[in-house]
Amino acid sequence: MKKARAREGIRTTGIPSKEELEASPGYPKSDCLARGPIVVIECVQDIPCNPCEGACPSGAIKVGNPITNLPVFDVEKCDGCGTCIPICPGQAIFRVDMTYQTDEATVSFPYEFLPLPKKGDVVQGIDRAGGAVCEAEVLRVQQPKGFDHTAVITVIVPKNMAMEVRSIKRAKR
Amino acid sequence: MRIDDHPILGKAERGRSITLTVDGSPVEAFEGEPIAVALMASGHRVFRYTTKQKGPRGVFCALGRCTDCIMIVDGQANVRTCVTPARDGMVIEKQFGRGPREEKG
Amino acid sequence: MKNTDMVVVGGGAAGMAASIEAACAGAEVVLIDENERPGGQLFKQIHKFFGSEVHRAGIRGIHIGRDLLKEAEEAGVQVRLNTVVYGFFPDKCLGLMCNQHTEELQAKMIILATGASENVLAFPGWTLPGVMGAGAAQTLINIHRVLPGRSVLMVGAGNVGLIVSYQLLQAGAEVVAVVEGLPTISGYGVHASKIRRAGVPIFTGHTILRAEGKESVERVVIAAVDKSWQPLAGTEKAFEVDTVCLAVGLSPLAELAWMAGCQFIYIPEIGGWVPVHDENMETSVPGIYVAGDLAGIEEASTAMEEGRLAGLAAAEALGCLSSKDGRARKAEVWERLAALRIGSFGHGRALAMEKILRAKGVG
Numbered sequence: 001m002k003k004a005r006a007r008e009g010i011r012t013t014g015i016p017s018k019e020e021l022e023a024s025p026g027y028p029k030s031d032c033l034a035r036g037p038i039v040v041i042e043c044v045q046d047i048p049c050n051p052c053e054g055a056c057p058s059g060a061i062k063v064g065n066p067i068t069n070l071p072v073f074d075v076e077k078c079d080g081c082g083t084c085i086p087i088c089p090g091q092a093i094f095r096v097d098m099t100y101q102t103d104e105a106t107v108s109f110p111y112e113f114l115p116l117p118k119k120g121d122v123v124q125g126i127d128r129a130g131g132a133v134c135e136a137e138v139l140r141v142q143q144p145k146g147f148d149h150t151a152v153i154t155v156i157v158p159k160n161m162a163m164e165v166r167s168i169k170r171a172k173r
Numbered sequence: 174m175r176i177d178d179h180p181i182l183g184k185a186e187r188g189r190s191i192t193l194t195v196d197g198s199p200v201e202a203f204e205g206e207p208i209a210v211a212l213m214a215s216g217h218r219v220f221r222y223t224t225k226q227k228g229p230r231g232v233f234c235a236l237g238r239c240t241d242c243i244m245i246v247d248g249q250a251n252v253r254t255c256v257t258p259a260r261d262g263m264v265i266e267k268q269f270g271r272g273p274r275e276e277k278g
Numbered sequence: 279m280k281n282t283d284m285v286v287v288g289g290g291a292a293g294m295a296a297s298i299e300a301a302c303a304g305a306e307v308v309l310i311d312e313n314e315r316p317g318g319q320l321f322k323q324i325h326k327f328f329g330s331e332v333h334r335a336g337i338r339g340i341h342i343g344r345d346l347l348k349e350a351e352e353a354g355v356q357v358r359l360n361t362v363v364y365g366f367f368p369d370k371c372l373g374l375m376c377n378q379h380t381e382e383l384q385a386k387m388i389i390l391a392t393g394a395s396e397n398v399l400a401f402p403g404w405t406l407p408g409v410m411g412a413g414a415a416q417t418l419i420n421i422h423r424v425l426p427g428r429s430v431l432m433v434g435a436g437n438v439g440l441i442v443s444y445q446l447l448q449a450g451a452e453v454v455a456v457v458e459g460l461p462t463i464s465g466y467g468v469h470a471s472k473i474r475r476a477g478v479p480i481f482t483g484h485t486i487l488r489a490e491g492k493e494s495v496e497r498v499v500i501a502a503v504d505k506s507w508q509p510l511a512g513t514e515k516a517f518e519v520d521t522v523c524l525a526v527g528l529s530p531l532a533e534l535a536w537m538a539g540c541q542f543i544y545i546p547e548i549g550g551w552v553p554v555h556d557e558n559m560e561t562s563v564p565g566i567y568v569a570g571d572l573a574g575i576e577e578a579s580t581a582m583e584e585g586r587l588a589g590l591a592a593a594e595a596l597g598c599l600s601s602k603d604g605r606a607r608k609a610e611v612w613e614r615l616a617a618l619r620i621g622s623f624g625h626g627r628a629l630a631m632e633k634i635l636r637a638k639g640v641g
Binding site: 174175176177179180181182185187206207210213214218219220223228229230231232233234235236237238241256258 | 312313314324338340395396405406407408409410411413414415417418419420422423424425426427428448449450493494
């Protein structure tokens, strides 16, 4: 009897698969990335949740009713402000800017650990599986009061790593 | 192993410094925190030994339900250390089995 | 014997919400909690909540807890702390104990919001110091600001296991792995993604075989399991850890409801034996209501909504709210509750709630 193998994805590994990401209406098509800084929403499960919709000042994110709908991202309306990044309770929203330099892109992500890195620090860029995949230079660390302790860190990475790097290696406390 | 700074909770606010005596040795604590917390912060993990198997026990539920954390406090046995606030000068002893038959004091 | 309009047993998310609604409607409310401060599990939830604006999405549980406390104070709720409701006597009379001193308190309406306790998993070495509930670890790190240990094995990949793993990392501990006996992660994928990014492996289809150590945990051995949860030989992996956290489910703390003679129904998906209730959260015993995890294991957001519902319904039954106002206010809560019980994660709970209503004869 043939045993069906569970498709590897978020329910088996905790990491969204490439297929799950590309099927999500929050994940931009690769040709959109050349426009400039835009947000990448890696939300692939129907959790009742919609603060991203209300957070976006440009109306680029729509969840609607019921609130289990996956967020629909309208790249035309997104100016890459990143207001949605610290708001997402699942820390599933990132920002990528492929136009930063010829060979370099920036990736912004939410971060809630100590110590926070500083601008100029060279750290390890981490992929979704927690693996160190490249060097990353810290460009900016934002943690205004309104983010309620969620820092948004922006790092410079090689362009071909921009859709892989989703965090940095935590420094020892 | 105290968490003095925390990415969400910020710097810890504690009561005044006090001293407990644990199995004859002084242990620093903060007034009002559960006795078990002061013990864990100072590296004590074994709080008592069971009657028959003499098995070591420590904190399990941390909210006063399971009684695994009981010790002798100021001579009184079976005190749930995870919900009992520490006071200056308290004498804490490991409990062996059910504790002394008669309560002192 | 003292008496009052309404007693709410348990000052967590559900109990506080119930007290606020009832007190705002004009009822005399006594909120009783066995701990030295109210808030239940809320003050341990340092992460941002899901849901929508009406559910306070994006706000950390600790802030919601503080807001509820303030609202309860402003509404004039009488709060009695360090007080255990140890008994349920005829005519809605409760036995209270505080500081070795007992008394009785009679109420016209009683709302039980006593929450749940963590389940245990027994394996060789499970009694060693260092093995504790995941909730216990959460209490230690977020309330008492002390680490339970330096390196942790988390057993269970439901929301509690995933969230507490993340919070252990934030507190400065190392989480060497999460093991989950099921072939899939039952908690929210986003919680799992956060800890995967932080380098924590999740072993689905695995369980803990034993914990080893002389006086406390020093080492654990895990193994893969087959569909009957039997360990598969040759798949053992050992980890050097000093702490094992058990996140293997919650069960309602239902002693008072049993004592009161409430009818129960067994639904494994929401924690096992839960008191049957109607759409107003009233049990099979008139004047006794339930809310929160006691009424079925869900989340903090549903606990608060159920609390509001029970508070409104009990206030209406007391005559503090007109049935017109009561129906309108309850309708708002039913809508907010329904919005949380949909989708892959919520649907099963919605079905469980339907089973409960049918058992009460109102489904």
